Amino acid sequence: MLRRLRTYFLTGLLVLAPLAITGYIVYRLFVWVDHLLGTTLRGGYIRPEGVPGLGFLTVLVIITATGALANNILGRQLGALLETMLLKVPLLRGVYGTLKEIGEALLSDRGNAFQQVVLIEYPRPGMYSIGLVTGDAPTTFDEASGKKLRGVFLPTPPNPTTGPLVYCADDQIIPTALRVEQAIKMVVSGGVVVPPKAGTRSPD
Numbered sequence: 001m002l003r004r005l006r007t008y009f010l011t012g013l014l015v016l017a018p019l020a021i022t023g024y025i026v027y028r029l030f031v032w033v034d035h036l037l038g039t040t041l042r043g044g045y046i047r048p049e050g051v052p053g054l055g056f057l058t059v060l061v062i063i064t065a066t067g068a069l070a071n072n073i074l075g076r077q078l079g080a081l082l083e084t085m086l087l088k089v090p091l092l093r094g095v096y097g098t099l100k101e102i103g104e105a106l107l108s109d110r111g112n113a114f115q116q117v118v119l120i121e122y123p124r125p126g127m128y129s130i131g132l133v134t135g136d137a138p139t140t141f142d143e144a145s146g147k148k149l150r151g152v153f154l155p156t157p158p159n160p161t162t163g164p165l166v167y168c169a170d171d172q173i174i175p176t177a178l179r180v181e182q183a184i185k186m187v188v189s190g191g192v193v194v195p196p197k198a199g200t201r202s203p204d
Contacts, residue, residue, distance in 0.1 A: 117131070
């Protein structure tokens with residue numbers, strides 16, 4: 001009986017824990033966005049602490065309206081003017097330019113930001129790390145090394161958004177058949193979650 005209860009408890013934990021954690025993250029994100037614009041735009045004129053959810057809806061409306069404006073001729077002209085002004089300020093120029101390039105890479109329709117899941121020998125020969133190919137290296141890197149290099153981002157557990165960026169020649173990169181989301185799950189879980197059909201394929 002105790003063994004059965006233990007099995008039921010662990011099964012329930014495995015079912016409820018991901019749901020609870022996901023729900024908490026969604027809730028905290030909702031609350032953060034809901035409070036972005038302050039109490040007034042959350043309906044502070046209706047009740048002192050604001051109307052829950054109104055700030056979230058307001059943010060969505062502002063983002064959508066900005067996108068609609070940016071897609072017409074007048075909006076593009078205003079956007080170009082504001083961008084020109086920002087790029088003339090030394091400190092803001094670097095921050096704005098970097099964030100814009102990252103946003104375009106992640107949200108544009110050009111495809112996935114990461115092109116392929118690979119293995120590379122890191123941090124030393126004989127040890128392999130999961131890598132995500134980001135693209136070709138700048139020409140100056142190729143000229144300096146005398147080789148054609150590609151950028152490889154190495155996500156680190158448990159936070160896959162952090163990790164080193166290395167540049168490798170093609171003969172140092174081992175292509176795999178993993179999808180990006182499968183590789184991210186492996187990294188987040190510390191290797192506990194392994195795709196059932198993980199494998200490698202020979203380089204082209």
